[in-house]
Amino acid sequence: MIEMQDVWKTYPNGTVALQGIDVRIKDGEFVYVVGPSGAGKSTFIKLMYREEKATKGQIVLNTFQLSRLKERQIPYLRRKIGVVFQDFKLLPRLSVYENVAFAMEVIEAPKKVIKSRVMEVLDMVRLKHKVRSLPDELSGGEQQRVAIARAIVNNPDMIIADEPTGNLDPETSNEIMSILHDINRRGTTIIMATHNRDVVNSMRKRVIAIEAGRIVRDEQKGEYGYED
Incomplete structure (x- = not known):
């Protein structure tokens, strides 16, 4: 609330x-x-x-x-709170997986938990097949879906x-x-x-x-x- x-x-x-x-x-x-x-x-x-x-x-x-x-x-x-921006704000040198995992690494989540949860949310936004891609290899819609995955990965x-x-x-x-x-x-x-x-x-x-x-x-x- x-x-x-x-x-x-x-x-x-x-x-x-x-x-x-x-x-x-x-x-x-x-x-x-x-x-x-x-x-x-x-x-x-x-x-x-x-x-x-x-x-x-x-x-x-x-x-x-x-x-x-x-x-x-x-x-x-x-x-x-998870925040999603118009311009995505992805880290350009990190892969899709790494961009989402970064949000969990910041709060020092265990590595096993990170891997499981990142794959779960990438599946939710229909991007499991893009885990190794860099942001500039994605369409605008795909980049926004990565941003959403990053926003929800810590269960806000x-x-x-x-x-x-x-x-x-x-x-x-x-x-x-x-x-x-x-x-x-x-x-x-x-x-x-x-x-x-x-x-x-x-x-x-x-x-x-x-x-x-x-x-x-x-x-x-x-x-x-x-x-x-």
């Missing part, structure tokens, strides 16, 4: 990115975060994994009080996806969404910032719309609601 109470974010240059955010997301939900460019969507999701820190207000993620979190505690928070409570279909064609976007839907059905909370109207309208989930730093709409089984 994640809860924000009267959350504000002001950047050092004076830009107010978020103002008075109140929201509660339950375990196991699938939530789209939509809105115009510059509305505050990225800031909203970065606050959840402490890439950014709120200027004012309270953010609680399960047992973590994010406003009181010390720097040394942030890695423990992030073990509970939550996946935060920032425009995960932004660089992908419609068919590949549908494949990525199918995988995210499967992960959600297994009980993982998914929060996804997106500009993809077709994805939002075809897979109806909760929609939180942000404009000028405020939540202006919060609907179950909502629509995208913006012109392209």
Whole structure:
């Protein structure tokens, strides 16, 4: 569960990115975060994994009080969260297997556990046949599937996806969404910032719309609601 109470974010240059955010997301939900460019969507999701820190207000993620979190505690928070980015952020000199395994090596998981779990999640994203490939040998959709495998390999409570279909064609976007839907059905909370109207309208989930730093709409089984 994640809860924000009267959350504000002001950047050092004076830009107010978020103002008075109140929201509660339950375990196991699938939530789209939509809105115009510059509305505050990225800031909203970065606050959840402490890439950014709120200027004012309270953010609680399960047992973590994010406003009181010390720097040394942030890695423990992030073990509970998997993050998927639009530009994949894969390590270019590591194979598919090594990119995913790296996330487990960081938390010092045993080698036997790493091998078993990495192969399990690569099977889940349908990439077992690409274990030895380097990122530049993969299509954009395959790279994003590796990024998803890396995000879920440590069994996080939550996946935060920032425009995960932004660089992908419609068919590949549908494949990525199918995988995210499967992960959600297994009980993982998914929060996804997106500009993809077709994805939002075809897979109806909760929609939180942000404009000028405020939540202006919060609907179950909502629509995208913006012109392209």
